[in-house]
Amino acid sequence: MSPERVLQELSEQHLIDDRQRAAIRSAEADKLFSVHWELRVLLYAGILAFSMGVGLLIYKYIDQIGHSFLIAALAVVCAGCFAFAARFRAPFTKARTHSRSPFGDYALLLGCLLFLTLEGYLQYQYHFFGNRYGLVTFLPAVLFLALAYGFDHRGVLSMGLTALISWIGVTVRPLEFYFRGNFRDMTVLLSAIGLSLALMGGALLLDRRRVKRHFTLTTLAFAGNLLLVALVAGLFHFEELNLIFAAGLAVACFGFDTYARRERSFVFLLMSTIYGYIGVTYLVFHYLHPHNEAAYLYWILTGIGVTVYLSTQRNQVQ
């Protein structure tokens, strides 16, 4: 339906007068075609391609002349990016702020990506951090989290959280929908649970103090997924502790469900439903061993049950 046709409809129903109709029509006629997001994606793709390219390039010609020049040049570009971002940084406030340059956020992002490349190179070539491998990921995690809050940058926040999670030995690959880590290892599992609880606590505390409240969702989604994955993995891998992990999962799902309904953040409702369902299904199949018909009946009843639950939620929360 064209805007003109909608206008005609509103006019026929006497919902707008002729003067307003003319104003809207002229606004529509003067409307500009915005390529804002398309250009941002172009810039973004450029940054990712460039940082990825140089990331590989520095290892490729590692023993050749000009190599140190390349490293030095990258260090200069990296520092330049941070300097540019800092120059146009808006003063820190608890609320949302924006860089005074349209390129500030992107310079910061490129700076952070190059920092990772250079840091990895330092460790590879000179064993800069010796055998303290934890430091290699912990350092950028702390740096990125600080930069994210200082510069108000959600992309850098995600990078910091990713680094923090990989510090305890878990890899996040959202495009492949996975968290990978050795969850059979109790230390990794407990660190994941501890870290996610600490992150969620921190996020909620900062949210209550009204510090960068638009970060809350990102941090909670990261930490929440980590917590639920860890609990489900614990349920799968440690049979003797089934009860504890099942109880933990139930509490976590209940918590996310409550939070989702209070904050109207449906992503947490979806998370708690799916992880909770996986947990319950695992327990049912592990202990009751339902065969064919019983299993199908289980899918039918639970499928309908969850569908009804979700659709009534929608009505309430809306």
Add this chain to the structure above:
Amino acid sequence: MKAYNETWVRNKRILEQATRWERQGLLDASQMAGIRERFPVGFHDANGFIEIGLFIFTVVAVSGSYFLLATLLSALLEKTILYHLFNLTFGLAVGLLANRLITTRRFYRSGVDNALILVTVALIAAGLAGLLPDSLPTWAYCLAMLPVLLLGVAYYADLLLTLAAYGTLVTTLVDLLLDVPGGHHFLPFVGMALATGLYMLARRYENDERLLYWKDNIILSEWLSISLLLISCNYFIVRQIYFWRMENRPPEPPEIPAAWLYWALTFLVPLLLFYIGIRQKERPLLIMSAIGWGIALTTWRYYHALLSTEAYLTLNGLILMALAIALIRYLRRPQNGFTDRPDEDSPKQFLIDPETMATIQATTGRPGPKGMPFGGGDFGGGGSGDRY
């Protein structure tokens, strides 16, 4: 015959447009209230995340029912014809359930109805195709399923069905032409002609008020048609198709006749799309032309690699950044109707989330050289497997 209340669909469109004007300050709140009252929308507005959950668990419940019934009737279903009739009957039953829920629960693209519609049409199409003789070529089965899919699109205006119908149509044509001796010579041109024809048809009717119910489907088929056009004329694709048709295949696909023509098309079509996109200010054309240009360069690199992957990525990254920065600076003041100021027509939500995802993905990409010891999780600034 339409599954959903057409007046509500229409009112929904009017409200969307009015809300946009309200945000621009062209309508005030009391007027908006009046508009909402005059153009009621009875559908239950659902949230995207909830819809995903509803879709998944509806599929769980329906599959459970399907397999339960199939198990209970397993003795009967050993006869092939009865099995296909069972599929048809089950599909029809799910369709009736879908209609009942659409009426009583006022679902409109709410996840539950999407899942039920998909199961209905898939089972009916598969059941009908199963009733055909066994040894027919693929295109014949596709041709038999196409009317069912198209009827489904006409009745439900569902987007996944539209995608399936488009895919089936293209598969029919490709398979048919590859079956005909020498047909592969015409395949690129038939593909291009089909894509262009469907695109022009879609553009002609996208704002037609009589087709309002299917507006999203028409827009989707525009995107699909441009993609088909880019694929049909791509040198790599054409060369592969010639290769498939060869009797004795050498290890590598050999050069094809009229290679220069396909090379020219690979590069010229995206340029042409870009030109038309700028002239007509059409977002799908502009976005697809950029993607098409990327595909063209990648195709060229596949056969004539000038630089190593690393150098290529670095250089392209620099070019992309420079281009974007130049354009953003240039468009600080509107030029020829284009602006850099964000507005609501931009597919913002589509872009932000993938951006975050890609950042994280790039952050945790494989570290440059193999075997570099890190804390345990992969974490390095090196390359990730993605094209970005």
